[in-house]
Amino acid sequence: MAVFVAASDETSGKDENSIYHYSGWVAPEQDWSLYFTPAWQEQVLNGPPEIPYLHMTDIRRQGWRDEYKMTRDDADWRMDIAAIVISQMGSLYPLNLQIDGSRFKPLFKDHSVVLPTGGQKRFMPDFLAFMSYAWCVLGYVKVTQPSAEKVNFMVERNSDITDYMNAFYDQLPVALANIKAPELGELMGDFIPVDKKRPPVQAADYLCWLTRHAEANDLGELDLRRFGTISCRQGFKLAIPDSVLTGLAESFTKNGLSREEINNRIRRVRQNNAGIDERPARRNKGRSGR
Numbered sequence: 001m002a003v004f005v006a007a008s009d010e011t012s013g014k015d016e017n018s019i020y021h022y023s024g025w026v027a028p029e030q031d032w033s034l035y036f037t038p039a040w041q042e043q044v045l046n047g048p049p050e051i052p053y054l055h056m057t058d059i060r061r062q063g064w065r066d067e068y069k070m071t072r073d074d075a076d077w078r079m080d081i082a083a084i085v086i087s088q089m090g091s092l093y094p095l096n097l098q099i100d101g102s103r104f105k106p107l108f109k110d111h112s113v114v115l116p117t118g119g120q121k122r123f124m125p126d127f128l129a130f131m132s133y134a135w136c137v138l139g140y141v142k143v144t145q146p147s148a149e150k151v152n153f154m155v156e157r158n159s160d161i162t163d164y165m166n167a168f169y170d171q172l173p174v175a176l177a178n179i180k181a182p183e184l185g186e187l188m189g190d191f192i193p194v195d196k197k198r199p200p201v202q203a204a205d206y207l208c209w210l211t212r213h214a215e216a217n218d219l220g221e222l223d224l225r226r227f228g229t230i231s232c233r234q235g236f237k238l239a240i241p242d243s244v245l246t247g248l249a250e251s252f253t254k255n256g257l258s259r260e261e262i263n264n265r266i267r268r269v270r271q272n273n274a275g276i277d278e279r280p281a282r283r284n285k286g287r288s289g290r
Contacts (some may be wrong), residue, residue, distance in 0.1 A: 001058050002028070002145070002147040002148045002149050002150075003028070003030075003148075003149065003150045003151075003152065003189065004024070004026055004027065004028055004097075004141050004148050004150070004151045005027065005028075005031060005032050005151070005152045005153075005154055005200065006024055006026045006133075006134075006137045006151060006152070006153050006154065007024050007026065007032070007094075007154040007155075007198075007200030007201050007203065007204045008016040008022060008023065008024030008025075008027070008042070008095075008130070008133060008153070008155055008201075009022075009023060009153070009155070009156050009201055009205045009207075009208045010022045010023075010126055010129065010130075010158075011023075011205075011208045011209055011210075011212050012101060012125075013101070013212070013216070015101075016101050016104075016105045017099055017101045017102040017105060018101050018102075019099070019100060019101060019212070019215065019216075020098065020099040020100075020101050020104070020125040020126075020129060020206075021096060021097070021208055021211055021212045022096070022097045022098075022099075022126075022130060022132075022133050022205070023094070023095065023096040023097070023204060023207045023208035023211055024094075024095055024131035024133065024137075024204045024208075025086075025092040025093065025094055025095075025200070025203055025204060025207065026092070026093045026095065026137055026140065026141065026151075026227065027089070027091045027092045027093065028091060029091065030153070030198055031092075032199075035083070035089065036089050036092070036200070036203070037199045037200070039085050039088075039089075040085055040199040040202070040203070041199065043081050043084075043085055044078055044081050044082050044085060044199075044202075046201075047074075047107070048252045049068055049069045049070055049074065049231055050068070051068050051078070052068075052196075052197055053197050053202055054078060054079070054082055054202050054205075054206065055196055055202065055205055056079075056168070056209035056210070057079065057204055057209070059075045059079065060075070064115045077184070077290070078101075078204075078270060079222075079223075079226060080222075080226065081227040082105075082202075082203075082206055082226075083225075083226040083227075083230050084229065085156040086132045086203055086206065086207075086229075086230045087229050087230055087233075092233075093140065093234075093235060093236075094207055094231075094233065094235035095133060095136055095137065095140070095235060095236045095237075096134050096207075096208075096211050096235070096236070096237045096238075096242065096275075097129050097132050097136070097237075097238050097239075098215075098237075098239040098240065099125045099128065099129055099239075099240045100239075100240075101125065103242055103245055104125050104128075104245060106202065106250075107245055107246065107249035108122075108123045108124075108249055108252070109122075111123040111249070111252045111253075111266075113127065113168075114289060115163060119160065119163070119164075121160070121161075121164055123252070124161065125156075126161055126164075126165065127164060127165060127168050128240065128248070129173065129240075130155070130168065130169070131168055131169075131175070132240060134153060134172060134182070135138070135172075135175075135176070136236055137151060137153070137174075138151060138184040138185075138187050138188065139145075139181075139184060140236060141186055141187060142183065142187060143222055147205040148187060149187070150187060150188075150189035151187050151188065151189050152189035152190045152191075152192055153169065153189070153190070153191050153192065154192045154194055154198065154200055154201060155191070155192070155193055155194070155201070155202070155288075156193075156194065156195070156196060156201040156205070157193040157194060157195055157205065160198070161163065162193045165191070166191045166193070169188075169191045170191075172185065172188060173185035173188065195212075206230070207230065210223060210226060210227040210230070210231075211227075214227050214231075250271065269275065
């Protein structure tokens with residue numbers, strides 16, 4: 001079976017009004033596991049000194065470097081090598097989606113989403129960005145990789161936000177059918193939350209961080225060189241249009257539930273009519289967890 005893996009991460013600016021970025025790489029699963037991950041482990045992580053992961057925010061902090069006995073020169077060398085490892089992996093295909101937080105925040109500040117388990121959360125750019133990203137990935141693989149049979153989505157675990165993204169992913173086949181693209185749903189594989197120690201999501205963080213700062217025109221000389229090393233290849237970039245944000249918000253307002261209706265629905269699905277801020281009923285252990 002020809003399996004592809006899309007590894008992704010997200011980042012935004014200093015506040016909710018900044019540009020939100022959702023970025024990732026798509027490649028055959030065997031290229032990730034047999035070539036990229038061993039090279040990343042050996043050349044980027046093993047050292048000396050050895051580090052458990054490369055995360056662009058962490059490696060720039062003096063306290064984090066001190067914890068792993070790294071000098072600033074060590075850190076710069078690791079970031080340089082990371083760009084080289086990524087650039088040498090020719091099958092990695094980059095995608096970047098952007099949402100204008102200054103438009104998203106006022107449009108969706110009153111909208112919430114509810115999980116089947118009863119959880120409630122404000123509708124966040126993460127959810128829209130991930131669904132758009134998944135649609136773009138599936139479309140790319142469908143068009144360019146006729147032998148592909150499945151695409152798995154690997155994301156860095158981020159508190160309960162990841163659970164909501166998983167729930168959205170489970171509903172994606174319905175959305176694809178509604179836009180007359182059910183064939184894309186046939187490619188959907190597993191939603192795989194992982195920690196920072198998995199090299200594919202480290203590469204996604206690397207892309208995401210550099211892309212955001214490149215768009216903001218605030219990269220220093222070294223980071224500009226790194227970005228130039230990984231960005232000289234064909235990829236896909238999409239800024240979610242304002243018309244899409246406005247239309248989606250209007251649809252939510254027209255077809256959505258009020259907060260009181262949402263709270264009442266949550267109470268109905270919780271064990272013994274538990275309160276909104278109480279723990280939901282435990283899942284049946286025989287279920288897969290999807």
